[in-house]
Structure formats: structure tokens, C-alpha cells
Amino acid sequence: MTRAVIRSVTHEVNRLEVAAGVPYGEFRRRYERAVPAFDADRFAELQRAGAPWETVRRATEESAPHGFLRYWGFDVTPLMNLAGDRWNCVEYLMGDHTTAQRMFTRDPAVMLYAPLRTAIYEDADGRTWFAVDQPSTRFASFGDAAIAAVGVELDHRLAALLERLGAPVPEVLGQRE
Numbered sequence: 542m543t544r545a546v547i548r549s550v551t552h553e554v555n556r557l558e559v560a561a562g563v564p565y566g567e568f569r570r571r572y573e574r575a576v577p578a579f580d581a582d583r584f585a586e587l588q589r590a591g592a593p594w595e596t597v598r599r600a601t602e603e604s605a606p607h608g609f610l611r612y613w614g615f616d617v618t619p620l621m622n623l624a625g626d627r628w629n630c631v632e633y634l635m636g637d638h639t640t641a642q643r644m645f646t647r648d649p650a651v652m653l654y655a656p657l658r659t660a661i662y663e664d665a666d667g668r669t670w671f672a673v674d675q676p677s678t679r680f681a682s683f684g685d686a687a688i689a690a691v692g693v694e695l696d697h698r699l700a701a702l703l704e705r706l707g708a709p710v711p712e713v714l715g716q717r718e
Contacts, residue, residue, distance in 0.1 A: 552682035555675040559708050565629045565669045569661050571706050576635050579610040598639045607705055608698040609635045612656050630662035644688045654679040671708060
């Protein structure tokens with residue numbers, strides 16, 4: 542019988558909630574334009590063709606002009622309306638698989654946090670918010686300096702994205718790329 546091995550890592554994460562300053566629908570449209578949907582067919586074709594990683598990297602850069610792609614999205618509004626909740630909320634997974642690979646090669650468990658989970662929602666007062674866990678605080682938990690450095694890089698990319706969206710940039714995200 543194999544002896545069970547369990548690791549438990551306690552770590553602190555900064556959840557960033559940024560008031561968008563514009564109506565929900567407008568901010569959501571801005572976000573979806575800036576963070577385009579992942580084109581699974583395009584990357585499946587690269588896989589079938591046996592494309593080298595450098596080709597995948599270039600295709601990713603072309604597809605993600607602001608450093609992120611949307612891998613998944615779910616508008617929870619209609620479902621939550623069934624319970625009587627009347628505000629809007631959509632959640633997304635956004636990231637860049639070539640950046641994730643740089644961490645994955647060191648520890649596959651990084652996929653717990655890559656891609657990044659984000660939400661755009663309205664509060665009870667009708668104010669629109671963008672929420673995300675600060676990448677550097679997530680990836681620092683792996684105790685690997687190279688993974689932590691990518692987390693800081695993602696902080697900077699997130700800051701640049703928020704700036705592009707016309708939203709305030711939290712100081713904790715540091716310098717932008």
C-alpha cells in the first residue's frame with residue numbers, strides 16, 4: 542500500500558475589486574473587445590499540423606493584442622434571476638497559454654489559477670465592478686521564484702488591461718509593461 546502524501550499550502554491572496562465607472566453593458570463590451578475569445582479551431586489546426594511552440598506563441602500574441610484571451614465565460618444573470626436577484630454578473634477565465642506554460646513546466650498545479658478567474662458585476666446600487674485575484678499573490682504560493690516572477694508579470698499585464706479599459710489601476714499591480 543502506498544503511503545498517502547498530502548500537501549496543504551496556506552497563502553494570502555488579494556482580491557482586487559475595481560469600480561469600472563461606466564455602466565455594466567458598456568464595460569462588459571469593452572472587456573470582451575480587449576480580451577478576445579480563444580479560437581479553439583485555430584489552435585487545434587496548429588496542433589494537427591505539428592506546429593512548433595514558437596508558432597503557437599506567435600499565434601497567441603496575434604490573437605491576444607492586450608495579453609489575454611477569454612477561454613470561457615458564463616453570464617450567471619439569467620440563472621440568479623430565478624432566485625429573485627436582479628443585478629448583472631458574468632464570470633470569465635482569461636489568460637495566455639504560452640505564459641501559463643512557462644509556469645506549468647515548473648509545476649503543473651499552477652493550472653489551479655491559470656487562466657485567471659474574473660467577474661464583471663453590478664452591486665445593489667447599480668455600480669459596475671471588475672473583480673480578479675491578484676496574480677502575483679496566487680502564484681507566489683508555489684514557492685518557486687520563476688513562477689512568482691510570472692505572477693508579477695501578469696500583475697503588470699492586468700494593470701495595462703485595466704488602463705486600456707478606462708478603469709482605475711490598483712497600486713498593488715505595480716509598474717505596467
